[in-house]
Amino acid sequence: xxxxxxxxxxxxxxxxxxxxxxxxxxxxxxxxxxxxxxxxxxxxxxxxxxxxxxxxxxxxxxxxxxxxxxxxxxxxxxxxxxxxxxxxxxxxxxxxxxxxxxxxxxxxxxxxxxxxxxxxxxxxxxxxxxxxxxxxxxxxxxxxxxxxxxxxxxxxxxxxxxxxxxxxxxxxxxxxxxxxxxxxxxxxxxxxxxxxxxxxxxxxxxxxxxxxxxxxxxxxxxxxxxxxxxxxxxxxxxxxxxxxxxxxxxxxxxxxxxxxxxxxxxxxxxxxxxxxxxxxxxxxxxxxxxxxxxxxxxxxxxxxxxxxxxxxxxxxxxxxxxxxxxxxxxxxxxxxxxxxxxxxxxxxxxxxxxxxxxxxxxxxxxxxxxxxxxxxxxxxxxxxxxxxxxxxxxxxxxxxxxxxxxxxxxxxxxxxxxxxxxxxxxxxxxxxxxxxxxxxxxxxxxxxxxxxxxxxxxxxxxxxxxxxxxxxxxxxxxxxxxxxxxxxxxxxxxxxxxxxxxxxxxxxxxxxxxxxxxxxxxxxxxxxxxxxxxxxxxxxxxxxxxxxxxxxxxxxxxxxxxxxxxxxxxxxxxxx
Amino acid sequence: xxxxxxxxxxxxxxxxxxxxxxxxxxxxxxxxxxxxxxxxxxxxxxxxxxxxxxxxxxxxxxxxxxxxxxxxxxxxxxxxxxxxxxxxxxxxxxxxxxxxxxxxxxxxxxxxxxxxxxxxxxxxxxxxxxxxxxxxxxxxxxxxxxxxxxxxxxxxxxxxxxxxxxxxxxxxxxxxxxxxxxxxxxxxxxxxxxxxxxxxxxxxxxxxxxxxxxxxxxxxxxxxxxxxxxxxxxxxxxxxxxxxxxxxxxxxxxxxxxxxxxxxxxxxxxxxxxxxxxxxxxxxxxxx
Numbered sequence: 001x002x003x004x005x006x007x008x009x010x011x012x013x014x015x016x017x018x019x020x021x022x023x024x025x026x027x028x029x030x031x032x033x034x035x036x037x038x039x040x041x042x043x044x045x046x047x048x049x050x051x052x053x054x055x056x057x058x059x060x061x062x063x064x065x066x067x068x069x070x071x072x073x074x075x076x077x078x079x080x081x082x083x084x085x086x087x088x089x090x091x092x093x094x095x096x097x098x099x100x101x102x103x104x105x106x107x108x109x110x111x112x113x114x115x116x117x118x119x120x121x122x123x124x125x126x127x128x129x130x131x132x133x134x135x136x137x138x139x140x141x142x143x144x145x146x147x148x149x150x151x152x153x154x155x156x157x158x159x160x161x162x163x164x165x166x167x168x169x170x171x172x173x174x175x176x177x178x179x180x181x182x183x184x185x186x187x188x189x190x191x192x193x194x195x196x197x198x199x200x201x202x203x204x205x206x207x208x209x210x211x212x213x214x215x216x217x218x219x220x221x222x223x224x225x226x227x228x229x230x231x232x233x234x235x236x237x238x239x240x241x242x243x244x245x246x247x248x249x250x251x252x253x254x255x256x257x258x259x260x261x262x263x264x265x266x267x268x269x270x271x272x273x274x275x276x277x278x279x280x281x282x283x284x285x286x287x288x289x290x291x292x293x294x295x296x297x298x299x300x301x302x303x304x305x306x307x308x309x310x311x312x313x314x315x316x317x318x319x320x321x322x323x324x325x326x327x328x329x330x331x332x333x334x335x336x337x338x339x340x341x342x343x344x345x346x347x348x349x350x351x352x353x354x355x356x357x358x359x360x361x362x363x364x365x366x367x368x369x370x371x372x373x374x375x376x377x378x379x380x381x382x383x384x385x386x387x388x389x390x391x392x393x394x395x396x397x398x399x400x401x402x403x404x405x406x407x408x409x410x411x412x413x414x415x416x417x418x419x420x421x422x423x424x425x426x427x428x429x430x431x432x433x434x435x436x437x438x439x440x441x442x443x444x445x446x447x448x449x450x451x452x453x454x455x456x457x458x459x460x461x462x463x464x465x466x467x468x469x470x471x472x473x474x475x476x477x478x479x480x481x482x483x484x485x486x487x488x489x490x491x492x493x494x495x496x497x498x499x500x501x502x503x504x505x506x507x508x509x510x511x512x513x514x515x516x517x518x519x520x521x522x523x524x525x526x527x528x529x530x531x532x533x534x535x536x537x538x539x540x541x542x543x544x545x546x547x548x549x550x551x552x553x554x555x556x557x558x559x560x561x562x563x564x565x566x567x568x569x570x571x572x573x574x575x576x
Numbered sequence: 577x578x579x580x581x582x583x584x585x586x587x588x589x590x591x592x593x594x595x596x597x598x599x600x601x602x603x604x605x606x607x608x609x610x611x612x613x614x615x616x617x618x619x620x621x622x623x624x625x626x627x628x629x630x631x632x633x634x635x636x637x638x639x640x641x642x643x644x645x646x647x648x649x650x651x652x653x654x655x656x657x658x659x660x661x662x663x664x665x666x667x668x669x670x671x672x673x674x675x676x677x678x679x680x681x682x683x684x685x686x687x688x689x690x691x692x693x694x695x696x697x698x699x700x701x702x703x704x705x706x707x708x709x710x711x712x713x714x715x716x717x718x719x720x721x722x723x724x725x726x727x728x729x730x731x732x733x734x735x736x737x738x739x740x741x742x743x744x745x746x747x748x749x750x751x752x753x754x755x756x757x758x759x760x761x762x763x764x765x766x767x768x769x770x771x772x773x774x775x776x777x778x779x780x781x782x783x784x785x786x787x788x789x790x791x792x793x794x795x796x797x798x799x800x801x802x803x804x805x806x807x808x809x810x811x812x813x814x815x816x817x818x819x820x821x822x823x824x825x826x827x828x829x830x831x832x833x834x835x836x837x838x839x840x841x842x843x844x845x846x847x848x849x850x851x852x853x854x855x856x857x858x859x860x861x862x863x864x
Contacts (some may be wrong), residue, residue, distance in 0.1 A: 028794035028807060035818075036667040036799035037759035038825065039806060042817045508723055 010559075020565065026498040044159050060566055067562035074555035077123070082364045086183045087143060088128040088545075090115050090170055093188035093208070094160040095134045096489065097530035100189070102209040102304045107289065111187040111208045112154050114547070119150045121546035133186070134507070135162035135490035137171035161305060161509050162184070162490035163527040164192035173198020185545055191529050208215055209533075214559070215248060215273055215299050215305030216231045216531030219280060220315055221522065222293055222485040232287035232313065236295065239531045240273040247272055248299045252285065255292035258511065261295060277528065290315035292511050292522070293485070299396050306531045310510050310522035311485040318346040322353030323369065331357050334466035345473060355473040359453075368447040369469060369477035371454050372414055378442035379424065379449050384417030390430035399427055400437075401448070401475035404467050416451030448472045484575040493521050578720040580715065580719060588683045591745075603798035610756055620648040634684075634723065650808050655748050657676040657685040658740065658774075662754030663724060664731040665800040667781070670755065671847070672780045678753045679721050684853075693744070694721065697754070699737045700729015701743075730801050736762035741791040747773040748754055750854050752801070756780045763832055770836055771789050778833055778840040787844070789815040 028385065033039065058156050070273040084119075092115055106236040115130065119340040122145065128155040131142040141153030172186060184203040188382055219237035224230075240246055248271050253263040267285055290313045297307040335357075339342040350356065356363045360374040373380050407428065416437055420426070428437035436451045451469070454460050487493060495515045503514045506523045513520055523529070577716040578584070589650060624633060624644035630846070663680045678694065685692045686708065694705035694717065705720045706714075733754075740750070750769050756762050756778065769776045791810045798805045807815065833840040843852045 028796050030805075031791060031797055033797045033801045034669075034755065035757050035822065035825075036804060036806060037757075038818060038821045039797055039808065042821055043806070108833055142610065151743055287698045326746065406714075 003194075011412070013249065014560075014564070018564070022067060030432070049087075052400060055431070063566040063569070066561045067566065070372040070555045070559035070562060074559065076552075078555075079123075082150075086126070088118065088122075088126065089131060089182060089184045089267060089370055090118060090128055090435060091131045091133055091185065091188075092154070092157055093134070093186060094132045094157060095164045095188075095191060095307060095530060095532050096161045096525050096576055097163075097189055097191035097303065098275075099159050099161075099210070100209065100212055100214065100420045100533045102212060102302065105187050106159070106411075107209040108157070108159050112157060114187050114206060114208065115154045116151055117547035118545055119147055120549055122147060122150075123550045124550075126356055130157075132157055132160070133164055133168040133172060134160040135165045135168065135187075135230045135489075137168045142295050161525055162505075163530050165490070166193065166196045168281075169193075169196045169198060172347070173200040173203055177248075182547075185221040185495065188252050189533065190388045191533060193529065194210075195370075206545070209427065211241070212302035212533045213242050214301040214303045214531060214533045215242070216301075216303060217248060217295060217297060217299055217309045217524070218277070218306070218308045218526055218528040220295055220311065220486065220526065220532050221297075222311040224288045224313065224316070225284065230283045232288050233286060234283040234295070235280055236283070236309075238271070238273055238278045238297070239528055240275055240278065241532055242273070242275055244276050246299070247273050248297055251294075251296050251298060252283075253294045253296070254287070254289055258292060262390060263384045277532075292520070303531065305339075305509060306511075306525045306527070309486055309526065311524070312520050312522045313485060313509065314483060314520075315335035316343055317488050318343040320348035320352055320354045321345050321469075321473050322348050322350040322356045322365070324350060325359040327455075329462035330465070331469070334469045335462075338470045340576075345470060354477045357469060362447055367445055367473075369451060369472045370447055373416075373418060373449055378421070379447045381419045381421055384419075387412075387417065387432070387434055389417045390415070390432055392435070392436050393431055394428055396425075396427050401471050402427060405464055409464060410452075411457055411460075412450075412452040413459065414455075415451045418451060420424065432449055446476055454571060480503070485542050486524040488526050489523055492521075493519070495519070513555045579675060579718045582764075584679075585611055585718070585848050591680055591850055591857075592684055592687045594747055594854060594857060609778070618649055622643045622648050633856075644843060655693040656707070656744070658744065658748055658750045659692065659694045659700075659749060660697050660736075660740070660752045660754070661694060661721070661724070662726040662728075662731060662752070663698045663702075665727050666731075666757055668726050668784045668800065669785060670781050671766070671850060673783075673845045674753050674779075675721050676780060677781065677843075677852055678707060678751075678788070679718055679752075680849060680853045681751055682717050682721075684712075686713060686717065691748075692717065694738065696724050696728070697731055697733070697736050697752075701739045707726055710789060728801070731758065732760060733758045733762055734760065734768065737765040737768045741768065741772050749775040749777065751777045751779060753779045753781060754767070755782055756784060757786070757825070762829060766833070766836060766838055770838065776836075778829070778838060780840065780841070780842040781827060781845065782826070783845040787819065787826075789818045790802065791815065811848045 011197065014146055042468060050499050058192065086109045092108070092111045094417055097554040098111065099108065100107050104108065110307065119128060125145070127143045127145045128150055129143045130140060130150055131137060131139045140157060144150065169192065174182060182202055184200070187206045187208055189209045190205070216239055216240050217236060220234065221233075221235045223233055225233040234252065236250070238248075238250075245539060250269040250271055251265060252269075253265050256262045256264050266287055267283070269283065271281075293311040293313060295309040295311060299307065301307070321335045332347060335345050336346050348354070350363065350365055353366045355369060356365055357369050357371075359371045362368040362370050362377050362379065368379075370377075370379065373383055375380060390412075392410060392412055394402065394403075394407050409520045412430075415430065415434065415436055420435055420438060421440070424435075424438050426435045427440040429435055434451070437448070437572045438451075439448050441447075450472075452464060453458065459465055483493075487506055489507060489509065490505050492505055495501045495503055495512055505514070507519075509523050509525060511520065511522050610861070621634065621637065622645065624646050628646050632648075634645050634647050635642070637645040659682055662675060667674055682692050682694060689710065692705065692708050692713075693703065696702045696704050704724050707715050708717060750815050752766075758765075766776060766778070789810070791814070792812075794807070794809050796805050796807050830840060832843065841852065841856055
């Protein structure tokens with residue numbers, strides 16, 4: 001035997017005072033008197049003439065009748081509302097904004113309480129399922145009329161730190177296959193894109209919480225800046241739900257020892273936050289120590305989690321680049337341009353190089369960036385006549401390797417007709433369709449071929465020449481995409497670019513070591529929708545749902561109260 | 577305090593002196609008889625009849641009217657004072673006070689050369705002190721009262737008065753010292769005493785427990801005399817009703833006595849006995 005509401009067993013302690021009342025009743029104090037006949041006279045007069053005495057009997061009768069009626073009603077198990085008992089899907093929002101403290105309790109706890117109340121009102125005659133929504137839609141308990149199972153599922157729901165995604169919202173509105181006649185009750189604070197709210201007559205919304213005052217970090221990035229002195233650049237965007245500008249302090253600290261969480265305060269910025277989304281700000285810090293960094297808002301507000309951003313500044317590993325092209329001076333100069341303070345690239349010997357810069361043909365070592373292809377190679381089949389005037393056209397827009405290149409500024413001087421082997425990925429073509437820039441793979445090595453002669457038109461002197469070499473070299477070794485200093489909950493971290501292997505979704509805020517190489521990453525809330533916990537204008541659906549204990553339960557409580565009152569008011573008195 | 581205590585006796589003596597002062601002169605058998613005879617106080621004239629004392633012929637009247645007339649004088653005789661002391665258990669808390677008052681009255685009576693009989697009224701009427709005369713019996717009287725227990729159950733006042741009248745047919749004075757809390761009432765007893773020609777005087781002695789009710793809660797109220805019990809829950813309402821009923825009872829006793837021409841003094845144990853006696857002496861009606 002188990003109890004759905006074991007706290008109710010505490011009511012058994014009422015037996016003690018009831019027993020005490022009974023015992024006191026049968027053992028009154030003995031008191032001698034010299035005028036018992038006067039007492040008898042008083043009591044007989046009260047009995048015969050007092051309206052109160054007569055009313056007391058009537059009151060006792062009334063209480064007993066009411067108690068009897070309450071017990072009968074309890075046994076009859078009455079129901080409120082219509083007899084149509086739909087299957088319920090109770091969806092609890094467990095996004096980050098539900099961690100917001102609202103009148104001393106988190107919104108998630110309030111939502112769970114509401115869910116419990118709805119489950120208690122099922123009375124075992126109605127089925128329900130429990131699900132949560134945040135970055136995805138997860139069932140915690142499938143359709144059942146087992147109240148214990150449902151309440152256990154509700155209790156097992158833990159706070160999340162992800163935002164509600166469109167995918168999760170669309171699943172809320174989908175017709176569940178298991179229910180013919182159903183109703184979906186979403187318990188949420190509404191901190192998501194309201195335009196994505198599913199228009200479905202079965203879906204009703206129960207508003208949790210009220211607007212709260214909060215400030216939070218919604219965007220941040222910390223990255224080394226090219227400079228003669230060690231410098232980090234911090235980009236941060238803050239939001240505020242206050243009606244008035246609010247003064248806050250933004251502190252940046254470096255975590256010196258992760259095991260003891262000892263921090264070194266690096267910088268404090270006093271800021272005035274305007275209501276709503278504030279413009280992003282850039283700060284420079286004369287420090288480029290790699291490792292763990294903390295950006296904190298020194299302000300007490302409703303949502304604590306968005307007051308801290310955890311960030312990681314990675315120590316760059318330079319790409320070893322060997323030059324096998326002439327004139328070597330320009331190529332080495334281009335590499336050296338990125339070998340200084342951040343050491344993105346470094347010159348290397350041919351046998352130790354990650355990437356080889358060559359012209360006309362490829363070397364046998366490492367990946368290659370090849371200019372002005374000639375003859376044949378594994379990355380092109382044949383080279384023809386020089387091209388006439390043409391306009392370059394980017395085939396793959398937003399390609400990471402082309403991110404810093406302005407194609408309109410590149411003339412591709414000396415470009416020739418080429419034919420490429422199958423499997424080659426062309427990034428840029430001429431308007432006649434001649435490949436100008438492509439990527440190919442052969443025998444475990446890859447190469448980027450640029451159909452242009454840098455010696456013509458003095459491309460060596462163009463600022464895009466070193467940029468191109470750095471971008472291509474980084475791309476070939478898989479470092480062109482700089483890891484962000486912090487991730488958002490729900491995102492995955494790329495562990496192996498070549499194999500396209502990702503980590504599981506990040507769920508917890510803070511610093512993490514993931515993968516076999518214990519890659520250090522950071523995860524911060526950074527969600528504008530969740531930080532704006534006070535600006536939600538969502539209204540609850542005007543469709544009531546039964547909550548709380550069954551009417552029979554309250555009839556039982558009423559019967560107990562009536563019987564206790566009758567015992568105290570009537571039997572407790574000895575005067576006949 | 578013992579009744580035979582010298583200090584108590586001294587206080588009785590003081591009371592007697594006060595009585596003499598208040599009432600003026602000797603108290604010796606100064607109660608007027610309704611019979612005419614050979615006293616010293618002229619009462620009336622009567623026609624001479626054979627056998628009358630020649631010395632009582634009023635010759636001055638004979639000289640004027642030529643008719644033999646004799647002078648009649650009031651007979652001054654002693655009287656019997658019956659003191660009925662309530663010895664029921666209801667008097668337990670005020671018994672000493674009641675005995676002190678009764679002893680004071682008895683002492684004054686003995687000093688006035690009256691005959692004193694003291695009765696205890698409990699379940700039956702017992703004689704504490706038989707017919708006694710003179711101040712020399714003071715200690716006898718005090719000792720007898722000292723030895724009287726307070727153990728009577730269910731005192732029935734009216735029946736006991738009838739018993740008194742059966743035993744003592746000569747008229748006198750009856751002083752009842754009691755709380756007058758008789759379940760069957762006091763009217764019949766008082767009327768009976770008065771109807772037989774006794775001078776009746778009531779002395780009601782109460783204490784704080786009688787007049788005030790401080791009890792609260794569930795009680796088994798038990799009568800101290802009969803042992804009968806009644807289970808009640810006493811609230812402020814019931815307590816107030818009791819105090820009111822007690823006040824009505826005492827007021828009723830007072831008005832009933834006034835209606836019957838019976839002297840009554842109501843006192844409590846808070847008032848010293850000699851103050852009670854002084855008040856009676858000053859007010860008159862009992863000794864004078």
